[in-house]
Amino acid sequence: MAPALPFDEAGGALIVGITASYGLVKYGGFLPDKEDEPGKAPPPIPGPRVLIVGSSGGVGHVAVQLAKKCLGASFVVGVCSSKNTAFARQIGCDEVLEYDKVEMAKLAGLKPEWKESFDLIYDMIGSDEFYHPLAPLLLRPGAPYVTAAAPVDGARANPVSLLSLVSAVATFAYRTVLGARPFRFVAVDNSEWPRIAGWINEGKVCPVRVR
Numbered sequence: 001m002a003p004a005l006p007f008d009e010a011g012g013a014l015i016v017g018i019t020a021s022y023g024l025v026k027y028g029g030f031l032p033d034k035e036d037e038p039g040k041a042p043p044p045i046p047g048p049r050v051l052i053v054g055s056s057g058g059v060g061h062v063a064v065q066l067a068k069k070c071l072g073a074s075f076v077v078g079v080c081s082s083k084n085t086a087f088a089r090q091i092g093c094d095e096v097l098e099y100d101k102v103e104m105a106k107l108a109g110l111k112p113e114w115k116e117s118f119d120l121i122y123d124m125i126g127s128d129e130f131y132h133p134l135a136p137l138l139l140r141p142g143a144p145y146v147t148a149a150a151p152v153d154g155a156r157a158n159p160v161s162l163l164s165l166v167s168a169v170a171t172f173a174y175r176t177v178l179g180a181r182p183f184r185f186v187a188v189d190n191s192e193w194p195r196i197a198g199w200i201n202e203g204k205v206c207p208v209r210v211r
């Protein structure tokens, strides 16, 4: 439990908290703070750089806070709509890419200094629109592209058909085997919850109602 939260909010925080944490720590390779795990190597100086697609959403807004306040990230870029830019900055994003204003395919020209400088992309959307331009452009060689959402384009508001399921499996296999960078899909259990609950109770992370 996270006593700092009312019971109903703690229930919501559980799934977004463990998904955010799993994506960053277990699949993304971020190291928990030194003081949390005595004996573990300190995080690299400066801390890792991460881009979070869906930074204003349930999982994403916790991932931003974890990265910045608990896991030593030195630079956090969020992707969300322009109506949520202020919120994304408030919770810890250093820069925000507004998906309704910025074409990801043109990012190379807009941010040449970001080329191959990121240690992780954590994606809450899963669509080609982000994977294809961002993975080869931004990730340093060997750095992973982690997704919490299955790569099924256009399925968010629609029922998932058999065809789209087959397409998702094929896309997953293709990216895993032939992708320029490691590609990982997040599958969670509740083993990360005690650590998340601790950070919530310390006030380092504050899950909020985002809808």
Ligand SMILES: NC(=O)c1ccc[n+]([C@@H]2O[C@H](COP(=O)([O-])OP(=O)(O)OC[C@H]3O[C@@H](n4cnc5c(N)ncnc54)[C@H](OP(=O)(O)O)[C@@H]3O)[C@@H](O)[C@H]2O)c1
Pocket (backbone or CB within 6 Å): 015, 016, 019, 053, 054, 055, 056, 057, 058, 059, 060, 079, 080, 081, 082, 083, 084, 099, 124, 125, 147, 148, 149, 150, 185, 186, 187, 188, 210
């Ligand atoms: N693998 C797992 O174990 C696991 C566990 C939990 C959740 N999930 C999955 O993780 C995903 C995210 O869940 P969530 O609860 O965080 O969702 P959510 O609260 O609906 O958040 C969605 C986020 O995506 C952004 N977004 C919406 N449309 C977009 C678009 N066209 N392009 C770019 N960004 C867009 C939203 O930004 P704006 O609001 O600013 O538009 C928001 O930041 C879901 O697919 C969910 O099923 C997986």
